[in-house]
Amino acid sequence: MEGGRQGLESLVAARRSLRASLDKSRALGVALARAGPRLEEIQQRLPSLEAAVRPIRAERGALVAVGGHIDRAVGPAAAVLKVFDAVHGLERSLLADPLTDLPSYLAVLKRLEEALRFLSDNCGLAVQWLDDIVDYLEDNALADPRFIGILKDSLASLKSSPSLLDGGLLAAALDKLESEFRRLLAEHTTPLQMPPDTGDAPTIAAPPLPVPVINKLRSILERIIVNNRLDRCISIYIDVRGSNIRASLRGLDLDYLEIRPAEFSDVQSIEEYIDKWSRHLEFAVKHLFEAELKVCFDVFERTVPREMAESCFAEIAAQAGILAFLQFGKTVTETRKDPIKLLKLLDLFATLNKLRLDFNRLFGGKACVEIQNQTRDLIKRVIDGACEIFWELLHQVELQRNMPPPSEGSVPRLVSFVTDYCNKLLSEQYQPVLNQVLMIHKSWKQQKFQEKLLTEAILDIFKAVEANIDTWSKNYGDITLSHLFSMNTHWHLYKNLKATKLGELLGEAKLKEHEQYKDYFSAHFLRESWGKLPPLLSREGLILFSGGRAKARDLVKQRLKAFNEAFDDMYQKQSNWVISDKDLREKICQWVLHTIVPSYRSYMQNYGPLVEQDASASKYAKYTAQSLESMLGSLFQHKTGRTMSLNIRHSNGKVSNAMTNLARSASTVS
Numbered sequence: 001m002e003g004g005r006q007g008l009e010s011l012v013a014a015r016r017s018l019r020a021s022l023d024k025s026r027a028l029g030v031a032l033a034r035a036g037p038r039l040e041e042i043q044q045r046l047p048s049l050e051a052a053v054r055p056i057r058a059e060r061g062a063l064v065a066v067g068g069h070i071d072r073a074v075g076p077a078a079a080v081l082k083v084f085d086a087v088h089g090l091e092r093s094l095l096a097d098p099l100t101d102l103p104s105y106l107a108v109l110k111r112l113e114e115a116l117r118f119l120s121d122n123c124g125l126a127v128q129w130l131d132d133i134v135d136y137l138e139d140n141a142l143a144d145p146r147f148i149g150i151l152k153d154s155l156a157s158l159k160s161s162p163s164l165l166d167g168g169l170l171a172a173a174l175d176k177l178e179s180e181f182r183r184l185l186a187e188h189t190t191p192l193q194m195p196p197d198t199g200d201a202p203t204i205a206a207p208p209l210p211v212p213v214i215n216k217l218r219s220i221l222e223r224i225i226v227n228n229r230l231d232r233c234i235s236i237y238i239d240v241r242g243s244n245i246r247a248s249l250r251g252l253d254l255d256y257l258e259i260r261p262a263e264f265s266d267v268q269s270i271e272e273y274i275d276k277w278s279r280h281l282e283f284a285v286k287h288l289f290e291a292e293l294k295v296c297f298d299v300f301e302r303t304v305p306r307e308m309a310e311s312c313f314a315e316i317a318a319q320a321g322i323l324a325f326l327q328f329g330k331t332v333t334e335t336r337k338d339p340i341k342l343l344k345l346l347d348l349f350a351t352l353n354k355l356r357l358d359f360n361r362l363f364g365g366k367a368c369v370e371i372q373n374q375t376r377d378l379i380k381r382v383i384d385g386a387c388e389i390f391w392e393l394l395h396q397v398e399l400q401r402n403m404p405p406p407s408e409g410s411v412p413r414l415v416s417f418v419t420d421y422c423n424k425l426l427s428e429q430y431q432p433v434l435n436q437v438l439m440i441h442k443s444w445k446q447q448k449f450q451e452k453l454l455t456e457a458i459l460d461i462f463k464a465v466e467a468n469i470d471t472w473s474k475n476y477g478d479i480t481l482s483h484l485f486s487m488n489t490h491w492h493l494y495k496n497l498k499a500t501k502l503g504e505l506l507g508e509a510k511l512k513e514h515e516q517y518k519d520y521f522s523a524h525f526l527r528e529s530w531g532k533l534p535p536l537l538s539r540e541g542l543i544l545f546s547g548g549r550a551k552a553r554d555l556v557k558q559r560l561k562a563f564n565e566a567f568d569d570m571y572q573k574q575s576n577w578v579i580s581d582k583d584l585r586e587k588i589c590q591w592v593l594h595t596i597v598p599s600y601r602s603y604m605q606n607y608g609p610l611v612e613q614d615a616s617a618s619k620y621a622k623y624t625a626q627s628l629e630s631m632l633g634s635l636f637q638h639k640t641g642r643t644m645s646l647n648i649r650h651s652n653g654k655v656s657n658a659m660t661n662l663a664r665s666a667s668t669v670s
Helices: 002-032 039-053 060-094 102-139 145-160 169-187 211-226 230-250 267-300 306-320 322-333 339-354 356-363 366-402 413-425 431-444 453-474 479-497 501-506 508-528 549-574 582-612 625-633 657-666
Strands: none
Touching: 102 169, 102 211, 169 211, 169 230, 211 230, 211 267, 230 267, 230 306, 267 306, 267 322, 267 339, 267 356, 306 322, 306 356, 306 366, 322 339, 322 366, 339 356, 339 366, 339 413, 339 431, 356 366, 366 413, 366 431, 366 453, 413 453, 413 479, 413 501, 431 453, 453 479, 453 501, 479 501, 479 508, 479 582, 501 508, 508 582, 549 582, 549 625, 582 625
């Protein structure tokens, strides 16, 4: 009975011992799971170490003393070899494609990182232990010196070997992760087409990356950052996302952004490009860069500092061409100054001001300092240029006062241009922008801005135009042509300023004054020209009785001859004159007809027979009432090839630069 109990206890003890052995085996298995590809290298070198240790010729007592040292040195080396074995077992999984199961791939990679940390911490220590025992063998002359030398060479080779602990497995795995990072970005990144009208489009039109994709990208970044390869992933991100924005912009035909000042003469030659620039820049900022910044923060959030994400975005924006947009704006500011350039500079400012909050949000970080500097420089150039041109307008108008007026009496192009131009400046499109530009410019000079600054400046310009008109009217040698010119110009001002912004600024009384001037000068024009012809057909002394018929015939001939000469001279002279406005031209022609034709018709009906029977009748009865009516009705027309520009030259024969600018601009103002 007692023997049976003892047997049972022996079995229990054996089971306990077996379980302990199994636990140790499991622990050893865990240690083996942390291994790497240098196992074969170590295993190949251990036999040489073993062979070097084997030919030991020493006394038994000395060998017993060194045994403990050898055990302590070989133990760590054996543990390292087990981890190398485990690392070798991970190779197949890590050389597979992460696409199939990214979470599992990342988990295996994490195990490799842990094994490599163990090897990094212990491999050198194991070699050091082996190095110490060799030194002990040498110091105590426990082995043949030849074999000690072999051992030392082997250990030196282990310590100096440049090969990686994993044989390059980690680098290969990280390369695959970077490829997967690129693939995920590329497959979910699509170029965006510019909508027809970006005005009412949402701020972010580009589709964001799906949340699962963002999570995968973040998981990859975590492992990349741990292994100090973030720069390579950022380069991949910039390449893929930057290429996408460039592809989106490529469809807009942005070649005009590369234009340089030497390639055009003035702002009108690139006017259409300036309008495109405004639309394209708004699309790029509100749709492309806005969306890109959001994607950038989504991907790099919680993995890198915000400054690094901003730097990544700044590089994408720079590569995509934001600086080219700013350079084009700078190119516009470098064009030759003229009034149309002022309008285009205001368009540039309006666009930049509209995008000001977007620029501050997108490019406000330290990484975008170059974009910030160029933006500030462009805004300063635009404001300085616009103010310079605006304040020179009055001087340019005054410069024309000493120039000759239009030879045909038409409305000077300067007058029509300035009135239209001032109306543009007072329009809802430009007045608020110009006011803001003037206000900013005043603040830079620490000067106070007056609310009426713009309107008072425009009134001064208009007063200068009126002074020019008065001076020009006095420069005509022919008083009749002077009246025609004044009639033309005052009527143009009245008709074209009525119900306009400039007309409202001038007031109804001023407009009425121009209408009255038109009536005054038209009356004087008729009286001083065509009004002098009817009295030439006087009936005085024409007594038709038998004795005085011959005398009456002579008087009629004389008076018809005087009328014909006066008519021919006046018609020839005024056939080159122009009345610009169609309605006014028709009205004046009717007045001339009513002044001349009825009197001539009545005269010819009563006294024409006296000369019609004469052999030289055609010399005196030169015109019929119908022919006069036809000729007078065709007066004051614009002739083919004639323009309404001022042919203004200085006394030295050189065309005025200011007038050249104004005349060039006038043709483009609608």
